[in-house]
Amino acid sequence: MSSAPLLRRILHGRGIWPAVPALAYLFVFLALPMLTLLAFGFVTIDRGRIVADTWTLGYLEAALADDLVWRLMWRSFWVAAVSSVLTLLLAYPVAYLFAEAKGIWRTLILVAVVSPLLTSALVRAYAWIVILGGRRGLVNQTLLSLGLIEQPLRILNTDWAVLIGMTQIHLPFMILPLLAVLAERDRRLEEASLNLGASQTGTFFRVVVPMSVPAIFAGLALVFAVSYTNFIVPQLLGGGSYSTLAVQVYEQTIVVLDWTRGAVLATILLSTCFAFVLAIVAFGNRLARWNESAA
Amino acid sequence: MSHIALQDIAKSFGPVRVLDGCSVAVDKGTVMTLLGPSGCGKTTLLRTLAGFVEPDSGRVVVGGRDITDLPPNRRQVGYVFQSYALFPHLDVAANVAYGLRVRRVSQAETQARVRKALDLVSLSAYADRYPARLSGGQQQRVAIARALVLEPEVLLLDEPFNALDAKLRLSMQIELRKLIERVGITSIFVTHDQQEAMTLSDRVAVMRAGRIEQVGAPIDIYDRPRTAYVAAFIGRANVLPVDIRGGRVAPDPAIAAARADGAAWLVVRPENLAIENAGEGPGWHGTVAFATPQGATIEYEIAVGMAEPLRVVALRKVGEPPAAVGSPVRVRAVDPAACVVLGEGPDSV
Numbered sequence A: 001m002s003s004a005p006l007l008r009r010i011l012h013g014r015g016i017w018p019a020v021p022a023l024a025y026l027f028v029f030l031a032l033p034m035l036t037l038l039a040f041g042f043v044t045i046d047r048g049r050i051v052a053d054t055w056t057l058g059y060l061e062a063a064l065a066d067d068l069v070w071r072l073m074w075r076s077f078w079v080a081a082v083s084s085v086l087t088l089l090l091a092y093p094v095a096y097l098f099a100e101a102k103g104i105w106r107t108l109i110l111v112a113v114v115s116p117l118l119t120s121a122l123v124r125a126y127a128w129i130v131i132l133g134g135r136r137g138l139v140n141q142t143l144l145s146l147g148l149i150e151q152p153l154r155i156l157n158t159d160w161a162v163l164i165g166m167t168q169i170h171l172p173f174m175i176l177p178l179l180a181v182l183a184e185r186d187r188r189l190e191e192a193s194l195n196l197g198a199s200q201t202g203t204f205f206r207v208v209v210p211m212s213v214p215a216i217f218a219g220l221a222l223v224f225a226v227s228y229t230n231f232i233v234p235q236l237l238g239g240g241s242y243s244t245l246a247v248q249v250y251e252q253t254i255v256v257l258d259w260t261r262g263a264v265l266a267t268i269l270l271s272t273c274f275a276f277v278l279a280i281v282a283f284g285n286r287l288a289r290w291n292e293s294a295a
Numbered sequence B: 001m002s003h004i005a006l007q008d009i010a011k012s013f014g015p016v017r018v019l020d021g022c023s024v025a026v027d028k029g030t031v032m033t034l035l036g037p038s039g040c041g042k043t044t045l046l047r048t049l050a051g052f053v054e055p056d057s058g059r060v061v062v063g064g065r066d067i068t069d070l071p072p073n074r075r076q077v078g079y080v081f082q083s084y085a086l087f088p089h090l091d092v093a094a095n096v097a098y099g100l101r102v103r104r105v106s107q108a109e110t111q112a113r114v115r116k117a118l119d120l121v122s123l124s125a126y127a128d129r130y131p132a133r134l135s136g137g138q139q140q141r142v143a144i145a146r147a148l149v150l151e152p153e154v155l156l157l158d159e160p161f162n163a164l165d166a167k168l169r170l171s172m173q174i175e176l177r178k179l180i181e182r183v184g185i186t187s188i189f190v191t192h193d194q195q196e197a198m199t200l201s202d203r204v205a206v207m208r209a210g211r212i213e214q215v216g217a218p219i220d221i222y223d224r225p226r227t228a229y230v231a232a233f234i235g236r237a238n239v240l241p242v243d244i245r246g247g248r249v250a251p252d253p254a255i256a257a258a259r260a261d262g263a264a265w266l267v268v269r270p271e272n273l274a275i276e277n278a279g280e281g282p283g284w285h286g287t288v289a290f291a292t293p294q295g296a297t298i299e300y301e302i303a304v305g306m307a308e309p310l311r312v313v314a315l316r317k318v319g320e321p322p323a324a325v326g327s328p329v330r331v332r333a334v335d336p337a338a339c340v341v342l343g344e345g346p347d348s349v
């Protein structure tokens, strides 16, 4: 009997009520497990069992005092930041092309953008090993046979390989928000700009780009988050000794089986990721203040 | 030598022929108004002149120079868009300053000119608002200021006042007219409001399905419409089927007609008809179907056995009741010389 009014509120209510099922789902299947996992960083675990009455901030403090953690975080950060910017630079022309294309061309571009998502990131990372790796890798073979280089380039197992892999793998996350905004933009504004005397290039930078700022920053936040927390690409393309914060979380938890250390690093990884994403979004909102006033 | 000349412009969108050999010429420093029903191609014609539409055939000449193939940003043709097209990411002042910034006008001069332009449209208090926070009428005025601040030689205005209230509209019309005269702007102006066309323009062009039907001074078009379509479009008009006999219009021989005997059409304005007492005599006989006092005038509809009732506008005298509905009356033309006889009727519309 008491469930009927609740159901009615969810189906017909205002404010937060319609979101209740989604919130409940997120709480049970995301927030709870996450909190449990993170909580492991604040207790002592002995042979897979939590030792009672061992709540402590000690592990976190130790991790924050550890120089290595800061160096890993710095690498995670700059790799994610650089690859986000590279993604933007590569994604924008594709999205713009899509917006200019018509009919079948649009469909083709869309399929080309989305289809990599159908293969796993792991497979794509292995593909990059084949392309970049050693003397017999695609890149080196081509350059050598063209006589452009004498010695094979060392790309695999460097920062470059990680950046290239991340950028390619996360490209769709940047292209998709841009596609929507650029394809649906109001072309009259560009006409107005031309009419007021601006060149095509001037119009692009004065009108098209500023108008897409919300989409640019949505894409940047998304790509930054997935790059910052990606542990597959650094492991496979960076090589055995290449590590980032996310790689450490994986290794401590799955390989070393030091769950406490893993959970502490995960706490640091998630909270810093959250902070960076928040900063990106806040900066984007500042640049696009005009957008809020529309609401 | 006209300043703007659109010569034989044709444009199709797919199978639809939107402009069909359209020609317009506007003299330097004058205002031409385009009148015509929705969808007849007015906006498309302006867009052709501004360079956004590439005509299938025809020439666009401004100041003696053929600019048909010139890109829009090199045309120096001011354009106030029907949909305003304000930049949402720039505040009002920056929208108005856009063209000046592009031209690298100095900061000080830009500020001064923007302030003047905003004063002109009474929006100085809104300089730092974003367009999304403005009313429709305010947005429209920003669009006007943005075009005027560049003082272009040619200015195109696509229904620039349609979102303004009557008072603001009148003051904007007067300000615009002054500015046009001071700067010597040649302009083409689209409106659906004939009153506005009369106030603002030196010449009026009536458009119909992608062609110009008639061009002339506003009063000439009102007095001497060349077709029933034009007559019905400018002001209100009765277009009546009549017979011509011996150079005279049959129901009211006071009206002369310089054409051969036979069927014809008579255009007569409602205010040029008067109601007289029923009884024998020339004129249209019928009964009062409707009478609506409108303050200074009374509007009558008189059923005379034709498809459309006759519309008559009579001056109202205080204390005098309108003719009773159903009463028999006779209608005659007040000024026979002000009537127009045409060979073709409204069927061809």
Ligand SMILES: Nc1ncnc2c1ncn2[C@@H]1O[C@H](COP(=O)(O)OP(=O)(O)OP(=O)(O)O)[C@@H](O)[C@H]1O
Pocket: B013, B018, B036, B037, B038, B039, B040, B041, B042, B043, B044, B045, B082
């Ligand atoms: N880009 C386009 N593609 C296809 N058809 C178009 C395009 N632009 C205009 N048309 C068509 O051309 C015709 C004329 O349009 P236009 O905008 O010039 O009319 P208008 O006279 O300005 O009408 P209104 O008074 O309603 O503004 C319309 O039937 C419209 O549907």
Ligand SMILES: [Mg+2]
Pocket: B042, B043, B044, B082, B158
């Ligand atoms: Mg229009």
